[in-house]
Amino acid sequence: MKQKLFDELVEEAASCTRCPAMCGRSAVLSKLNGSPKARIMLIGEAPGRKGADRTRVPFSGDQSGANLDRFLQSINLQREQIFITSAALCNPRTESGANRKPTQKELSNCTYFLRRTIELIDPTVIVTLGSVALEALKRIQYHELNLKDSAAQIHTWQERTLVPIYHPSPQVLASHRRDAQQLLDYQVVAQAIKCS
Numbered sequence: 001m002k003q004k005l006f007d008e009l010v011e012e013a014a015s016c017t018r019c020p021a022m023c024g025r026s027a028v029l030s031k032l033n034g035s036p037k038a039r040i041m042l043i044g045e046a047p048g049r050k051g052a053d054r055t056r057v058p059f060s061g062d063q064s065g066a067n068l069d070r071f072l073q074s075i076n077l078q079r080e081q082i083f084i085t086s087a088a089l090c091n092p093r094t095e096s097g098a099n100r101k102p103t104q105k106e107l108s109n110c111t112y113f114l115r116r117t118i119e120l121i122d123p124t125v126i127v128t129l130g131s132v133a134l135e136a137l138k139r140i141q142y143h144e145l146n147l148k149d150s151a152a153q154i155h156t157w158q159e160r161t162l163v164p165i166y167h168p169s170p171q172v173l174a175s176h177r178r179d180a181q182q183l184l185d186y187q188v189v190a191q192a193i194k195c196s
Helices: 002-014 063-074 104-121 131-140 170-175 179-195
Strands: 040-044 082-086 125-129 155-157 160-165
Touching (some): 002 104, 040 104, 040 131, 063 170, 082 104, 104 131, 125 131, 125 179, 131 160, 160 179
Parallel strands (some): 040 082, 125 160
Antiparallel strands (some): 155 160
């Protein structure tokens, strides 16, 4: 039953035309996101142009994906054990083709899909990757968390365990949260999983 409902949500996302700037782009939501039976869900910002928008697999094919894989391996967490989605399911780009942050309207348009995905997967642990993903949860159920003060801490949100951490992009690693600190953050993720 869960698989059937998930397949229906995938079809609905594939035919979505709510965001004019995203029309012609494909939503990254399919069996390639992970198992619908996963206990652990990771939520990113949006598919990257060189990564998930091209490969159809969240956090793959680019440096952010390689960094995430390395961080997951540091706590012996396999992709088969997790489900990965994004606050925005399609790749937002500038006119020149570079990645950009999703607009508030685009995030609002995609809230339905994020809410439905969380309800369907029903994870016990949610890990948000970056501030956009953490803010996106606020649209589903209000919280007062922000990445600066709440990163790598275990919280409760919608009766689930929530761990906000920084995005694994090279830019974040270079300027906001260095590699060694992110590796420590994933130890908190491991602790949250163990205790859930």
